[in-house]
Amino acid sequence: MILSFNQATAQNWPLPDMIKGCAVAGVTQVGLWREPVAEYGLQRTVSLLADAGLAVSTLCRGGFFDRPDWLSSNRAAIDEAAALGAPVLVLVSGGLPPGSRDIDGARAHVAEAVSTLVPFALQAGVRLAVEPLHPMYAADRCVINTLAQALAVAEPHPSEAVGVVVDTYHIWWDDRVYADIARAGERIASFQIADWTTPLPEGALTGRALPGDGEIEIGRLWRAVEAAGYTGPVEVEIFNTELWSRPGDDILAATIRAYEAFS
């Protein structure tokens, strides 16, 4: 699998510098986020990518089906992914709606919302990728918390329309994960690697480590994803305050080293 550099790993690196840095370093794929793309300009980003010869592996992210504007927001995200030539739009489902404790209801709504988006995704040629997030985010960020749940959302639809994300950080603890990766097969639309360290920081969001620096058997998960037939890029996506404080080129170099240790 070739490396794709997710821009969230260097979230303070301006978009044009990031694209240039990747091109210089020989990284040919990037994972982009909607907010910095919108800030720089969608068409300007498309031009930059073309000039640099970079492909976009995934656009992060749609989903957040707990918000009232989810349909318009996700339709816009699909269109943006298509414009960027991103084959995959990552969906993070969102948590419980304000004031609600009905997690079963929230999960059922996610499945319905994804169904609603399928025709738009097929028309745009963009694959929706349902990402399970670690159960510690179930209340406030994502009610889809296991690969099995993500697959249950995806499987009623054509594989080219809806796949799943396998991100080591979110699923490593699950005793069923190897069986579910095998079951996922061609549903795997994106493979992302980040490592787990403790103690978790306040908010539990920014404590991820470069692959190899934590507790996860990343090599074993990597081989399982390969054995399931996945041949796409491996994205490194790290939320880490200390990492973010470094110069972008340094972060990219550290990312490439971590990737090469596993590849």
Add this chain to the structure above:
Amino acid sequence: MILSFNQATAQNWPLPDMIKGCAVAGVTQVGLWREPVAEYGLQRTVSLLADAGLAVSTLCRGGFFDRPDWLSSNRAAIDEAAALGAPVLVLVSGGLPPGSRDIDGARAHVAEAVSTLVPFALQAGVRLAVEPLHPMYAADRCVINTLAQALAVAEPHPSEAVGVVVDTYHIWWDDRVYADIARAGERIASFQIADWTTPLPEGALTGRALPGDGEIEIGRLWRAVEAAGYTGPVEVEIFNTELWSRPGDDILAATIRAYEAFS
């Protein structure tokens, strides 16, 4: 279910004051922790409990099978539970051994260690209760993260020897939890309630809320545990820095109010 007050909810309340406070408030059961009991003295604690007419619902805790002294430590814990008349010893399995990423191996070791303890538990008349902890503790505290995993550890053994703990805080996010509670049936050795709030604090340990103050469908889980046939006490066990700062009597009163809102 009657209330049992777990002393960790008021961890700064001296043991004799806690016992007196519970007796005065009409609470007839307490959950105790090994460290404060040892500090005050095991036999002195037994006498205090007898004088106050209190029963011990659970002793917290054995387990931590990742530590070299797990066998002697757990045998001592079983003996302490027997001395206190506690019918249940809660087992928190421990995380990954230092330097290891082999979570499957750690889980297999937990199952073997529990098997090793069964004869001692049966002889002492103490039931071991395997507690699944939230997956955010998988690396550093507990590799048993779902009720299904806890049941898999318990089920090879007689029900009077090994049961499971259902703690709302740890299992609420699991889409299989209602099926697993029904499957657990008489294996449920302890039911504990605490609520989930965000953002998580640094370390993710002390952010639990009183039942009703968070995101969990506690009433639904309560009814499921009752429907599974459980008739024992409900323990309130809250790790919360703000709560701990209050006077013990205030914490107990707030706990009783929270309990009564569900009972």
